[in-house]
Structure formats: structure tokens, C-alpha cells
Amino acid sequence: MSDTHTPPIKVGLFVTCLADMFRPEVAFATVKLLEQAGFLVDVPKAQTCCGQPAFNSGDNESTRKIARQTIEAFDGYRYVIGPSGSCIGMLHHYPELFADDDPWKARAEDLKARAFEITSFLVDEVDFSGIQSDFKGKITYHDSCSGLRELGIKQQPRQLLSEIDGLELNEMQEAETCCGFGGTFCVKYADISNRMVSNKTGFAADSGADTLVGGDLGCLLNMAGKLKREGREMEVRHVVELLAGMTDSAAIGDADYDLGQEL
Amino acid sequence: MDIKSPEFKQSARIALQDANLQKALGNLKAGFPGKRAxxxxxxxxxxxxxxxxxxxxxxxxxxxDLYLEEFEARVVENGGQVHWCSTSEDARQTILQICREQNAKTVTKGKSMVTEEINLNEFLEENDIRPVETDLGEYILQLRGDHPSHIIAPAIHLNLEDVSEAFHEHHKRPKSDDPAELMAEAREMLRKQFVAADVGITGANFLVAETGSTLIVTNEGNGDLTQTLPKTHIVVSSIEKVVPTLEDMSLFLRLLARSATGQEYSVYNTLSSGNRRPDDQDGPENFHVVLVDNGRSDMVGTQFQDMLRCIRCSACMNHCPVYGSVGGHSYGWVYPGPMGSVLTPQMIGIEKAGLLPNASTFCGKCEEVCPVRIPLPKLMRHWREKEYEKHLSPKAVRWGLSGWAFLATRPRLYRLFSSSASKVMRMLGGGKGKVTKLPLAAGWTDHRDMPTPTGKTFMQQWDERQKQEKQP
Structure with missing residues (x-):
């Protein structure tokens, strides 16, 4: 932990269910960045998922339950930070779930005011410029929809990435077009989703980059899975992995680990 | 028009395999968004x-209500008539009666989606009145027995070869693949119709309350010939098209063409203000406005009211990655794309149209380009709520969702589940970082690999780390 003179501010990490299960490295990289920025990171145990699957399926009752749980879990943290524009965007939807005279509405508004996606937090809120990363390579950046259009995340990750000396950013065509993930959409409308992700991997490959980077694991799993199926060599990583200098581990879908140790 | 919205998924699958359609959609994507920007x-x-x-x-x-009544009063002052129709059937009967009073045999038509909505052409044909579409795209579709796949570029799903083929077959002329020649051919054919028509039917982009005028925008001028040459002009419009003043109309016109085609203005912006007056050179002797409600007034005061701001520019579908993949016909009714996914359930029922508001990743691009800022993803989500409330969503989805919600609201149990699920997926991955087949997720693995978890869950690893740090 840091040795600053004033006690560090405690932030609550919203892990996100995909990072928790599929790629813990993303959550650890987020922790590392927050610590580099001088914060003390705490991980409330009562968190699960942001509730988006229920919200987008029209199940508002379940969404409200999850929202109340998340609001309580993150009560008292100055900031709530997560490595996903989509999940943090969902936290920003919480106030819509409660009637004006419901006391939870004010609590939801309060959470919304404290909840930030990691790259926008580092740039817009704390003006962080201490990126330490020896990553080398040509990347291209996919702007995930919720982050881009609900939270205005566009230049923040690019600004932070520009601090990495060995990194070259080759923008792809249609970087802002949806990759076709869309949560349950990719399973319910598999054929359409497939067309959208094929368009996206094509553009990514055409950019000449060797690593595809983005800020949302749902999209990244989708695009990595498609790149693998297409037999393309491109690596896929979450932006925080590059920013935290944590790119030693295998890229998404590339993992090669020893099962024997654990199972 | 038959309702095919319940077959959205099958239609979409076919559309994705249709090389001709995909080529046409490629032209759309390469055209409209760049021009709008x-x-x-x-x-x-x-x-x-x-x-x-x-x-x-x-x-x-x-x-x-206020503006519509003012509009009616001005139309009547100008010598015209306004007919209030709450349903499609009311509108069809009203139009038929006007046509019969004129003993009409041939009716020319300007482009109008509302007449598609009320299924007017088939109805007129059944009653021995011949409707002739005069918008070039609509004319091509009529020859082919086809329907619009887009609200402003109705034949966008076709390519030049299709048009060439249709003209050759119906005009009995040598086949041409020169767009200018084809255009001239259509023009020649349509001239006769314009002159022969007993009644002209157009839609309206706006109804101006202060003057009792209706406005249409076109790029071909066909609307002008449709509404000025026949003795009778019928304007068929939905009720939300009314604006208070001409100045207000101008505000919308500044947005409309730019959002639609990327033009500053459409080529023709034509106002019709009632019957021909004694000194007028031309114009209809009878001017009728058929106001169609068709469920719209039911939307006022509900969570769907925002949809009534729509000015039918088509920007939402021009920018929609789903529309761009499957085209307009897949949506199975009159209005495609994001605006259609909100409007169609209102008009044909969520029971039949449920697949449409679900066919969105909520990427938000439609809302980003909507000139009147309709929160289209939010409105689609409201339809999903209705669907869920009415127990219309598929059982498998509901069960899956409630099982997941059960876990997600019990953090301790959730952690147990996620750590086991992670382990199972890692076993299935066999150390390769991905699986190519996953039970219950065929929709995913049919098309792409599934990256597997890279280790224990973050929560497990974080716990272990905290415990280590606490040990001396």
C-alpha cells in the first residue's frame, strides 16, 4: 500500500461477474491501477452481478433486488470503480428502477454519483498520469457501446494508452460499431450476432494491429472467441491489462495453464 | 400486408444468406451514415x-387534440374535409367511399407508409380500383408484387439487375441496365398514369395547424403530379404529424433531410392547402385529409409516448447494425429497424411482435442519431417488460433468468456457484484456454470459441491473498 501522508481514500471494487469468473487478471489489474493512483481498494463480498441480464429481459423485480443488494454492498465507499462501461452503466440505470417516493431512489442516485468505469475515473476524476507499462505492440481499440454512449468513454482509454512508449494505436474502421455481443442477444439471435462479430474481427484484422483491446469483457470474449474460430493470430486483451503492465499472462482465449495443480 | 414478425429469426437467417440482399445492404451502409455525418x-x-x-x-x-382540431378548422375553411379514422378499417372505408363518389378507376399514389400500414393497395384492388405507385422505388416494388423494406428508400433491398429485370418483364421493352434509361422508362410509363388518374393519394410529412396545410417531401416530384393533376386529392396521415406553425415545420425540415439522406433539403417540399380556388391555375377540386389513429392515441400518456415524436427520417435503421445485417423485410411488417421495433408491437400486439424489441444489442446508435432524441433502446426495453409481465418470453429464458436471479441475490451461494462453474469450464477447456463446444451455449459455440476461465475466480484468489496478508 502507498505511504502517503494522508490516509488513502477507500474505493470499492465492482469486480463484474465476467472478470470474476473468466478473467480475474482484469480485476487485479484494476486494483493495481487504483493503488498506483493512491487509493486503498476494498472488495465488498456482497456483490454479484450488476443485474443487466434481468434488466434487459424486462424482469424489473429481480433487477431491483440486485440493485438494492449492490447499493448496500457499496454503501460508504467514496468511489465505486469497475473495469466495464457496461456494468457501471447499469449501476447508473438503478435510479430508473425506483419510484420518486421510494427511499431507494435517493440511495441509487447516490451510488450513481460515485460509480465510475476505471479509465474514465483515472482520467476525468483523478487526472492520473502514472502509467507504468512496458507493453510493446500495435493495438487497435474497440469502443464498447455502453461505455461509449452511456458514459462518454472514448478518449480516456486512448489518453492513458498513449503514455505507453512501446504502444502504437492503429484505429480500425467502425471502431464504434457494436461487436454483436449484447448480453443474451448473442445467444438468442446467434446468426445476427455472428454477422456483427465477423464484421468486427474483419475490421480489427485489417487495421494491421496484433492486439485487439477494449474495456468490456463481454465484447472481448465475443471477439476473441470469433478470432479463435477464424484462426486469426490476433491477441485480445482488456485495456487495464496493458495499462497496469500485466500482459505476461496469456491473452483472452489463449490461456495455457496447468490444470493438475488445482483439480 | 401479411404479418411475418413472429418468423423474424427464420427470415433473418435467410436474409443473412441472401447474397443479393447483402450486396444491397452494403450500398445502404456505405451511403446514408456517411452522408448524414x-x-x-x-x-x-x-x-x-x-x-x-x-x-x-x-x-x-x-x-x-388542440392542434388537430385547429388543423381541421383551417382545412374546412380552405374548402377541404377532414376524416377522423380510429382504425385501419375506418381509414380504408373512408378512402373507398371518396373514390367511389368520384367513380374512380385509377388512383395514383405518392409514397406513404401509412397507406402500407392500413394495407390500402390490396383493399383498393379488391374493390376494382387500380392503385398506381408513382415513387420510383414503390413503382418497382408494385411491379414485383413486393413491399417496402425501408421507410424512405423502399426498394433499398434490390439491386440494379432486379430493376432491369422487372422493367423488362412488365414494360415489354429491350432490357437495359443503364439507370438513366430505366429512369426515363419509368417516367414515360408513369406520365400516362398521372394524367389518367381520377384520384391522387399522398401521405404527409407534416400537417400545419395554423394554415390547414399538408406537406410532403420528395426527391422525384411525383408527389406534386399525384396531388395536382387528379380532380381529387386524398392525404392519408397519422395524427402525430401535426405541427403548430409553418415556422415549426421549418425546424423539423432542417433536421429531416439531413438525418435521412444527408441532403440539406429534399428536392421537393410541397404544401397543399385545400381545394383549388377560382383563380388557381391547377389543383384538386376536392381535398380530403384522412387522419389515421390506429393505436397512436393509446400511446399518449404512456411510457411509449416518446415514440410519437418520430418524424420518419430512417436514421435509426440506416445506422442499426441489426437492420444492416438482415434488412427490413425480416422484421415482418411495415416499419422495420429500431423505430419499427417500438411501433410494431403497439400496432399488431406484443404477442406477435415480441421478437422485434428483443432483436437489439442496445448498442444505442439509433438513439445517438435520432433527430428528435427518442430513447429507442429504453422503449424496446419497455416492450420486453410488457412481454415479461405477460409471461410471453420463452419458458427456457424465464427459468434460466429466475435461476440466475436466485443466485445473484444470494452472494455466498453465488460465489460457490461461480467457483464451481469456473472449475467445470476450465476442465472442459483442458488447459487450452477455450472450448469449441459448450452445453447450453450452442448459440455461442456454433459460431465462435468460448474462452475459458484462466484460473480460480477473482473472489477466491482475492480471499486467499487477504488471508496470506493477515498471516504474520
Missing amino acids: AAVARVPEFEELRDQAHDLKNHILEHL
Whole structure:
């Protein structure tokens, strides 16, 4: 932990269910960045998922339950930070779930005011410029929809990435077009989703980059899975992995680990 | 038009395999979005205009009855008639009666989606009245026995070869693949119809309350010939098209063409204000406005009211990655794309149209380009709520969802589940970082690999780390 003179501010990490299960490295990289920025990171145990699957399926009752749980879990943290524009965007939807005279509405508004996606937090809120990363390579950046259009995340990750000396950013065509993930959409409308992700991997490959980077694991799993199926060599990583200098581990879908140790 | 919205998924699958359609959709994607962006960039105050249009439309919707009655009063003053029709059937019968009074055999038509909505052409044919579409795209579709797949570019799903083929077959002329020649051919064929028509039917982009005028925008001028040459002009319009003043109309016109085709203005902006007056050179002797409600007034005051701001520019579908993949016919009814996914359930019922508001990743691009800032993803989500409330969503989805919600609201149990699920997926991955087949997720693995978890869950690893740190 840091040795600053004033006690560090405690932030609550919203892990996100995909990072928790599929790629813990993303959550650890987020922790590392927050610590580099001088914060003390705490991980409330009562968190699960942001509730988006229920919200987008029209199940508002379940969404409200999850929202109340998340609001309580993150009560008292100055900031709530997560490595996903989509999940943090969902936290920003919480106030819509409660009637004006419901006391939870004010609590939801309060959470919304404290909840930030990691790259926008580092740039817009704390003006962080201490990126330490020896990553080398040509990347291209996919702007995930919720982050881009609900939270205005566009230049923040690019600004932070520009601090990495060995990194070259080759923008792809249609970087802002949806990759076709869309949560349950990719399973319910598999054929359409497939067309959208094929368009996206094509553009990514055409950019000449060797690593595809983005800020949302749902999209990244989708695009990595498609790149693998297409037999393309491109690596896929979450932006925080590059920013935290944590790119030693295998890229998404590339993992090669020893099962024997654990199972 | 038959309702095929319940077959959206099958239609979409076929559309994705249709090389001809995909080529046509490629042209759409390469055209409209770029042109819109360029046109918008030339108007520094474009965002303010959107705000003004949003607010003005909301004001109109709050006073819809007032403005419609004022509009009617002015139309009557101008010598015309207004017919209030609450259903498609009312509208069809009203139009038929007017046609019969004129002993009409041939009716020319300007482009109108509302007449598609009320299924007018088939109805007129059944009653021995021949409708002739005069918009080039609509004309091509009529020859082919086809329907619009887009609200402003109805034949966008076709390629030049299709048009060439249709003209050759119906005009009995040598086959041409020169667009200018084809255009001239259509023009020649249509001239006769314009002159022969007993009644002209057009839609309306706006109804102006202060003057009792109706406005249509076109790029071909066919609307002008449709409404000025026949003795009788019928305007078929939905009720939310009314605006208070000509100046208000101008605000919407500044947004409409730019959002639609990227033009500053459409080529023809034509106002019709009642019957021909004694000194007029031309114009109809009888002027009728058929106001169609068809479920729209039911939307006022509900969570779907925002949809009534729509000015039918088509920007939402032009920018929609789903529409761009499957085209308009897949949606299975009159209005495709994001605006259609909100409007169609209102008009044909969520029971039949449920697949449409679900066919969105909520990427938000439609809302980003909507000139009147309709929150289309939010409205689609409201339909999903209705669907869920009415127990219309598939059982497997409901069960899956409630099982997941059960876990997600019990953090301790959730952690147990996620750590086991992670382990199972890692086993299935066999150390390769991905699986190519996953039970219960065929929709995913049919098309792509599934990256597997890279280790224990973060929560497990974080716990272990905290415990280690606590040990001396």
C-alpha cells in the first residue's frame, strides 16, 4: 500500500461477474491501477452481478433486488470503480428502477454519483498520469457501446494508452460499431450476432494491429472467441491489462495453464 | 400486408444468406451514415436543433387534440374535409367511399407508409380500383408484387439487375441496365398514369395547424403530379404529424433531410392547402385529409409516448447494425429497424411482435442519431417488460433468468456457484484456454470459441491473498 501522508481514500471494487469468473487478471489489474493512483481498494463480498441480464429481459423485480443488494454492498465507499462501461452503466440505470417516493431512489442516485468505469475515473476524476507499462505492440481499440454512449468513454482509454512508449494505436474502421455481443442477444439471435462479430474481427484484422483491446469483457470474449474460430493470430486483451503492465499472462482465449495443480 | 414478425429469426437467417440482399445492404451502409455525418457537420447548431425539436414535439403531444382540431378548422375553411379514422378499417372505408363518389378507376399514389400500414393497395384492388405507385422505388416494388423494406428508400433491398429485370418483364421493352434509361422508362410509363388518374393519394410529412396545410417531401416530384393533376386529392396521415406553425415545420425540415439522406433539403417540399380556388391555375377540386389513429392515441400518456415524436427520417435503421445485417423485410411488417421495433408491437400486439424489441444489442446508435432524441433502446426495453409481465418470453429464458436471479441475490451461494462453474469450464477447456463446444451455449459455440476461465475466480484468489496478508 502507498505511504502517503494522508490516509488513502477507500474505493470499492465492482469486480463484474465476467472478470470474476473468466478473467480475474482484469480485476487485479484494476486494483493495481487504483493503488498506483493512491487509493486503498476494498472488495465488498456482497456483490454479484450488476443485474443487466434481468434488466434487459424486462424482469424489473429481480433487477431491483440486485440493485438494492449492490447499493448496500457499496454503501460508504467514496468511489465505486469497475473495469466495464457496461456494468457501471447499469449501476447508473438503478435510479430508473425506483419510484420518486421510494427511499431507494435517493440511495441509487447516490451510488450513481460515485460509480465510475476505471479509465474514465483515472482520467476525468483523478487526472492520473502514472502509467507504468512496458507493453510493446500495435493495438487497435474497440469502443464498447455502453461505455461509449452511456458514459462518454472514448478518449480516456486512448489518453492513458498513449503514455505507453512501446504502444502504437492503429484505429480500425467502425471502431464504434457494436461487436454483436449484447448480453443474451448473442445467444438468442446467434446468426445476427455472428454477422456483427465477423464484421468486427474483419475490421480489427485489417487495421494491421496484433492486439485487439477494449474495456468490456463481454465484447472481448465475443471477439476473441470469433478470432479463435477464424484462426486469426490476433491477441485480445482488456485495456487495464496493458495499462497496469500485466500482459505476461496469456491473452483472452489463449490461456495455457496447468490444470493438475488445482483439480 | 401479411404479418411475418413472429418468423423474424427464420427470415433473418435467410436474409443473412441472401447474397443479393447483402450486396444491397452494403450500398445502404456505405451511403446514408456517411452522408448524414457530413450534412450534420455542416450545421454547427445541429444538436440545439435536436433539443428544440424534442421539446416542440413533446409540447405538441401534450396538446395533440388542440392542434388537430385547429388543423381541421383551417382545412374546412380552405374548402377541404377532414376524416377522423380510429382504425385501419375506418381509414380504408373512408378512402373507398371518396373514390367511389368520384367513380374512380385509377388512383395514383405518392409514397406513404401509412397507406402500407392500413394495407390500402390490396383493399383498393379488391374493390376494382387500380392503385398506381408513382415513387420510383414503390413503382418497382408494385411491379414485383413486393413491399417496402425501408421507410424512405423502399426498394433499398434490390439491386440494379432486379430493376432491369422487372422493367423488362412488365414494360415489354429491350432490357437495359443503364439507370438513366430505366429512369426515363419509368417516367414515360408513369406520365400516362398521372394524367389518367381520377384520384391522387399522398401521405404527409407534416400537417400545419395554423394554415390547414399538408406537406410532403420528395426527391422525384411525383408527389406534386399525384396531388395536382387528379380532380381529387386524398392525404392519408397519422395524427402525430401535426405541427403548430409553418415556422415549426421549418425546424423539423432542417433536421429531416439531413438525418435521412444527408441532403440539406429534399428536392421537393410541397404544401397543399385545400381545394383549388377560382383563380388557381391547377389543383384538386376536392381535398380530403384522412387522419389515421390506429393505436397512436393509446400511446399518449404512456411510457411509449416518446415514440410519437418520430418524424420518419430512417436514421435509426440506416445506422442499426441489426437492420444492416438482415434488412427490413425480416422484421415482418411495415416499419422495420429500431423505430419499427417500438411501433410494431403497439400496432399488431406484443404477442406477435415480441421478437422485434428483443432483436437489439442496445448498442444505442439509433438513439445517438435520432433527430428528435427518442430513447429507442429504453422503449424496446419497455416492450420486453410488457412481454415479461405477460409471461410471453420463452419458458427456457424465464427459468434460466429466475435461476440466475436466485443466485445473484444470494452472494455466498453465488460465489460457490461461480467457483464451481469456473472449475467445470476450465476442465472442459483442458488447459487450452477455450472450448469449441459448450452445453447450453450452442448459440455461442456454433459460431465462435468460448474462452475459458484462466484460473480460480477473482473472489477466491482475492480471499486467499487477504488471508496470506493477515498471516504474520
